[in-house]
Amino acid sequence: RKEVEQDPGPFNVPEGATVAFNCTYSNSASQSFFWYRQDCRKEPKLLMSVYSSGNEDGRFTAQLNRASQYISLLIRDSKLSDSATYLCVVTPFPDKLIFGTGTRLQVFP
Amino acid sequence: GAVVSQHPSWVICKSGTSVKIECRSLDFQATTMFWYRQFPKQSLMLMATSNEGSKATYEQGVEKDKFLINHASLTLSTLTVTSAHPEDSSFYICSARTTPEQYFGPGTRLTVT
Numbered sequence: 001r002k003e004v005e006q007d008p009g010p011f012n013v014p015e016g017a018t019v020a021f022n023c024t025y026s027n028s029a030s031q032s033f034f035w036y037r038q039d040c041r042k043e044p045k046l047l048m049s050v051y052s053s054g055n056e057d058g059r060f061t062a063q064l065n066r067a068s069q070y071i072s073l074l075i076r077d078s079k080l081s082d083s084a085t086y087l088c089v090v091t092p093f094p095d096k097l098i099f100g101t102g103t104r105l106q107v108f109p
Numbered sequence: 110g111a112v113v114s115q116h117p118s119w120v121i122c123k124s125g126t127s128v129k130i131e132c133r134s135l136d137f138q139a140t141t142m143f144w145y146r147q148f149p150k151q152s153l154m155l156m157a158t159s160n161e162g163s164k165a166t167y168e169q170g171v172e173k174d175k176f177l178i179n180h181a182s183l184t185l186s187t188l189t190v191t192s193a194h195p196e197d198s199s200f201y202i203c204s205a206r207t208t209p210e211q212y213f214g215p216g217t218r219l220t221v222t
Contacts, residue, residue, distance in 0.1 A: 004152075008150075041200070041216075041218070042215065042216070043202050043213040043214060043215050043216050044153065044202075044213055045213070046210060087152070087153075095141065095143070095158065095206060095211075096155065096158075097143075097153075097155065097211065098155075099152040099153040099154075100152055101150070101151060101152040102152065
């Protein structure tokens with residue numbers, strides 16, 4: 001079983017749509033959780049951290065369910081510029097980032 | 110945010126040659142840097158953790174004699190791919206930690222012919 005699993009997609013959605021991505025992780029001792037965004041042939045960039053209480057940043061909402069070892073990302077009112085691969089990242093040990101394979105999002109006009 | 114640079118951004122080399130990739134933290138000091146590799150349509154995989162002034166720590170399955178890491182200063186870590194082969198062709202990305210997060214370099218695309 002992979003340490004971090006994501007649906008690879010692609011998710012093709014129209015502008016303005018709401019889309020949700022899911023991620024599961026295997027190491028129950030994991031301490032920190034993140035969503036990164038990676039554009040084609042570029043480095044990953046931190047989108048947001050994920051907390052048990054849930055957190056929101058503009059159109060983006062992240063949720064963590066430790067009991068189910070499940071992380072989600074919700075994007076509302078999708079923009080063309082949201083097209084990218086979204087990487088779920090888990091830290092089972094300090095400094096060690098474990099990346100999922102990513103979920104590809106394509107927003108069309 | 111903090112800036113991390115990598116050089117070169119892309120390189121093509123012949124099989125059997127060695128390639129050096131530099132990773133620099135431009136506006137902060139990083140005692141710890143990380144090297145990742147990403148094959149097409151796969152996730153980033155941590156290769157090694159580079160510590161300034163000491164030996165790097167390699168992840169399981171990564172050959173330390175093939176991927177030489179040197180972290181000689183607080184702003185520079187280098188990764189040398191020795192005797193490169195076509196299967197080493199990949200996207201190599203470094204990151205540097207400054208609490209509380211890691212910042213990634215733009216990556217180096219290596220193609221071995």
